[in-house]
Amino acid sequence: MGSLPSLRDLLGLCKLKVVSLILLTAVVGMLLAVPYLPNLFLIVVASAGISLAAMSAAVFNHVVDEKIDTKMSRTDRRPLPEGRVTRNQALIWGFFLGIVGISLLVIYVNLLTAILTLISLIGYAVFYTMYLKRATPQNIVIGGAAGAAPPVLGWTSIAGSQGIEYALLLFLIVFIWTPPHFWALAIHRREEYKKAEIPMLPVTHGLEFTRVQILLYTVLLFLVALLPYLTGMSGLIYLVSAATLGVLFLGYSIKIFIEPENPHIAFKTFKFSINYLMVLFLALLLDHYLLMTFGVSS
Known part of the structure; x- marks a missing residue:
């Protein structure tokens, strides 16, 4: 239990299939934001920052839902329920991904995109996962705002508020x-x-x-x-x-x-x-x- 988790198990906490769909909508937002092909470096670094933040939110979702995941056949073989990653290791991994992702956006993209991405991360990992999911059958409606943010994040990363x-x-x-x-x-x-x-x-x-x-x-x-x-x-x-x-x-x-x-x-x-x-x-x-x-x- 005290050993270091494998990269495969750490990535298993990141919901990469979901992140790939998030990334697609974000990149489309970037490419639609201006009537020309945006700077390639800006596309790559913004994509990295948004993806890492989304992966961070997914890790925190795994941590909060650990007990629930053990009760569902769809999720009971995830790294945390099976003990392949400890709770503390997952938390460190989640914070690492989030800090790197937001930092990339602050340094290389713009502050607006970094702030909106952080709000989305907190909205999903905290507001939705810790409260809404367990509080109301309208959880997915209200919490859907965080999942709908990536196209906006992509847009602002290229065009700001324009x-x-x-x-x-x-x-x-x-x-x-x-x-x-x-x-x-x-x-x-x-x-x-x-x-x-x-x-x-x-x-x-x-x-x-x-x-x-x-x-x-x-x-x-x-x-x-x-x-x-x-x-x-x-x-x-x-x-x-x-x-x-x-x-x-x-x-x-x-x-x-x-x-x-x-x-x-x-x-x-x-x-x-x-x-x-x-x-x-x-x-x-x-x-x-x-x-x-x-x-x-x-």
Whole structure:
């Protein structure tokens, strides 16, 4: 127990798949912030700072949720529940990642991005993980603000506060996407959340109510995802992509609603929602550069 943990176990605390999605939305925010290709060094160092801060928040999430993780098959093989990393080692690792990440942003990027990143880190690691997650079935709605911040962080790292209203549209998309994304997983893992005494919506309000909420949020997401086009931020390539992805997401949500006996549809919806966000942001990027270079989308 006193031995040093392996790098693999330390990285296992960092939720690298989640961080990769965070990084994608942040980089898209950077590239959309200006009508030219930003400085490569600034992109790399801002990406590193934001990613390290996100990894830090993930480590603290593991520390706080250690006891809960032992009760769920999805999480009981994580490094902390299995004793491959001690609590103190995880805390040191988390602080190290956070300090390095925020320092990179302060020194090489700008103070605004560093402050917003720190607020997001604290919001997720402390406010959401330590309080909201255990306090209310609306945990993922309220706490979703921290997860929706990366596009804004990416934007401010390149453009500061200039054009921040467009970055807030990206924030809004991720914010509205988060509940149907996570509630689909919560339906799939309902019994485990119930066993761990986490007040997720399917546990506190039942499966039928949660299915209705997923459908309503997906309808709202369909509309919100059109805003970049309606505000002139993007063009037809993005519009077609957003509409197509939105219809597909609605299809999954409707299927959850009308096929409550289907044991697999909730998890399929959860997996699709990840691809939805990735492709949507890549479509924003493709549209931006084709419009900038060829005027294709105009």
